[in-house]
Amino acid sequence: MPAQRAPIHLTQPSIGQAEIAAATAVLRSGLVVQGPEVAAFEDEFAAALAPGAHCVAVNSGTSALHLSLLGLGIGPGDEVIVPSFSFAATANAVKLTGAIPVFADIDPATYCLDPAATAAALTPRTAAIIPVHLYGHPAAVDTLADRNQLALVEDACQAHAATLHQRPVATFGAAGAFSFYPSKNMTALEGGMITTFDPHLARTLRLLRNQGMEQRYANEIVGGNWRMTDVAAAVGRVQLGRLPAWTAQRRANAQVLGETLPTDGGLQVPRAAAGAEPAWQQYVVRIPGGPGERERAQRVFAAHDIATGVYYPTPIHRLAPYADTAPRHGWDLPHTEAAAGQVLALPVHPGLTTDDLHRIANAADAAVPAHEHGRPAAPAARTGAHR
């Protein structure tokens, strides 16, 4: 057994004194819901994203997706193309509108919607497409937006600050949705943000999140309560300021992992597609074999006090609530099925030290050992100083 060392967590939200001070100030102010902090968070998020962007803060990433669809008028009778290889929230948002999620396969290199598979899933009832920037890697939204005359709602819940051809994700489609859940690259405790360049859609979204009201008790449409608290927004504003440094650190960590993880046992490291600058919300390798080999690898990492995770072991179309969406011929999603059995997330968060990164690479040597033949001599143990 390796010597006991500090555990390396898979995600590590960083909530410091500045966030605590900002939250406390809101609580002292008495203006705690949908007040000045929310307005400032929206303005600052829009300014950081792109000129001309409108941002509408809501209480979760799921709400951001759900309201985007409602705001675009999507509902019963419509079909929305989504990847099955995502968090269930992506498809749940579609189901909650009464529309039908239609699952298309992924590109096995990026784990994001494959444009050709998406084209094959189109029907006269298709009303929108939700590409997911999974693990923080940009989906092929440029191709998807160009080829289809349909609304794109970008699920950027895992992709704060990711870019494609130097353009931020969530700026390609009709709307983009971010999450501020604590495991994401920045947090507002719970929360979400919708981005759009359409001022009319932005106004509709503001109405929807607040019972259809702009003026109190002058309800214009049917809406709900999807408001963000000012405590959340105050925390989010501090985190937004820290996001550029964190993103740079995630990218640096991903580069070190890409250079040091041993691949001679068949482990596959992720590579960014041409023009893509991922946000590395997760660093996901593939373990050769199936779930059994992956579980074995996870146990080895755990013995080295390194946490790992599987996002996602079950494709959405195989989850119970989606049984009724299967077409008669069943779903044919081979890349989704293969990925679900092999992906393994390793720590990449900005709190990792250089030594942590070397520990991960060393543990991978044992977790995915090279085959007996054809393997060069075991590399010398990697060491590194704490940052």
Ligand SMILES: Cc1ncc(COP(=O)(O)O)c(C=O)c1O
């Ligand atoms: C891809 C994806 N979509 C949607 C969501 C939903 O976000 P939230 O948990 O803030 O509702 C998440 C996060 O959990 C996610 O990872």
